[in-house]
Amino acid sequence: MTGSGTLAWFERHELRLAWSDTLSMMTAGRRDRERKVAAGFIAFAGLMHLVAFWTLRESDDVGLDPDLPTLIAVTAAALLSGSAMLSQAMESVTRIFYTRSDLELILSSPAPARRLFAVRIAAMALSVGLMSMVLIGPFIDILAWRGGLRWLGAYGVIAAISLTATALAVILTVTLFQAIGPKRTRLAAQITAAAIGGMFVIGLQMAAIFSTGTTSRLAFLESDYVVAHAPGIHSLFWWPARAALGDWLSMVAVATASLAFFIVVTARFAPRFADFALAASSVPQTSIGNRGAHRLFRVETASSALRRKERLLLMRDPWLISQSLMQVLYLLPPALLLWRSFTAGGVAVILVPVFVMAAGQLAGGLAWLTISGEDAPDLVATAPIPPTRILRAKIEAVLECVGVVFLPFIAGLALLSPNQALTAAFGIAAASASAAAIQLWFRSQAKRNQFRRRHTSSRIATFSEAFSSITWAATSTLAAAGSRMAVIMALFAIGILACARFLSPERGRRKSSPKNIARTAARA
């Protein structure tokens, strides 16, 4: 038994919270799902190992003395996962500052808050590290199986990167907090986190477009230009890569350096987290100023009132803005490719699926927010409007937003190739409408701030939405390339929608509606 208020006591408390939180996220709060989730997790691990085996089946074993291109590729992979971890950790730090939950209880207790925050920072590092290990681990396992246990050192590198990324996230967020104050940091940090998450991938793609004219990151990394300008093969810069490739000396050096960095940052900043959290909770009330003071109410129908409300809420949602920014950031490389295609005179079929996929994902998120994430369901339900009109207005708001984001891209593509623009527009409309329909069929009542966890409420909805976007993207690509296979792919996409509809609770709701029951009874 550990004494209350000690570091170990806080660790136990945090672990218990983290475990119940993870369990509730995986099972959507239903205990009867625990076995299914465990089975799903084992199946996922098995599948990932199969994918890793298939991917690495023809790779040569790399010795302890790798060449420069190998070191470049491994370092790029490490930076890629590092940027994702940094983004995730920044979001976690922001949450610590701004989510009240148990903070008020702990800060008002005599327990030393710095210990709690030190434990929470460590928990962040553990969480981002574990997340990466789940995705990268199968590849490491296969490499270790084929090339020897030395490959397991890569797990140590992931741990080292997670410690470094978490420490950097703390420094970045605290710097933002001190520079622009608690009122603006939340939004700024979320946008920065989103930008960092995509920055490395996008940067590589953009460099690839300029150097090779494609979005292939690998082609760029293997290019003579990068090899010629990289640090020398014996540089300290490659130590993390060497550690990942099984060099134990590099491993010890990288692990020690990252752990020391993490400890110094935690010791320096954990005692101040309480002040930051208090400052964040004391942010003065947000005012939008007096610009609307004398503006009269506008002439509005119920539908336009609903659409306007949805637009305002979407525009004022920092989390959503950062996520949308992320989507737009990922559109930068294709936009650049589009611009390059003008000068090169080529036809960018590759752009169509990117637009369609992004539109499907964006529409899915927005549809969840407007349909399921209604913060005042009673108010809307007591309004004198038929429920179908309410839903229609909400879906219109989603499609309007998607239209605003993608219209400039379609216009650009139209200048390049009207046919492809038309195909892309069709794909975007189909993917967005499908994603919105799936969210409609699987709608549930939730709060907007549960947006991050929307995928846990229905796995079928999540997978249907993803597969629907993918198949519509494939349909559009085939159509843009002039292939008749597009028809088959479109039928496949419609089939996915039909399956989702069949499995949806909406179908059950309709079946058990009073009208249907009465109809069935009358038939009987």
Place this chain on the structure above:
Amino acid sequence: MLLGPNGAGKTTTLRMISGLLRPDEGAISVFGIDALADPVAAKRIMGWLSDEPMIYDKLTPIEYLEFIAGLWGVEPAMADARARDLIEWLGLGNHRHERCEQFSRGMRQKVALAGALVHEPKLIILDEPLTGLDAVSARLVKTVLAERVRSGSTVIMTTHILEIAERMADRIGVISNGRLVAEGTLSELRDSVGTGGSSLEDMFIAIVERDSAAA
């Protein structure tokens, strides 16, 4: 005024009248409109306020009221004037252009109440409207409701504060185990219970205990 022990069915009753729940059987008539057959027509003349104020954190009180006026199709100039009056009346004038996200519970309750009144409903349904309000705000809300009743509206509300029921209610209904077990004016209830000049609290307890014993 609807009274009843916890879990008696007060909120369920109000939610059925407001069109938020569909009864298994029976009928609901709102000013002669069959609320089950034509819910949209019934909702047009109703205003609903739940015990947990449901407002949008990212909207300002004025934007919230503009949204509600749009939903109920109130003529904009009229809605604008009413909204501004209500906001001032409820003491939210200095906060009308601030987003509701950091409002106290009492302020949120006032914004939600303004939302229930902005379309001037003939029937105002309120579930525990005074919960979380300070004495001054509670007095203000009672004044607003009394004013609405004087101007011809009907107010149905639930409360656990029997003193309020005693002071404000024209008619009192007592719900127990999902049934309306007593209904009438204060003096009618006294007569039915046979407790003479006893307080509403005594009558309420007597009615509920009688019903529990009968069940």
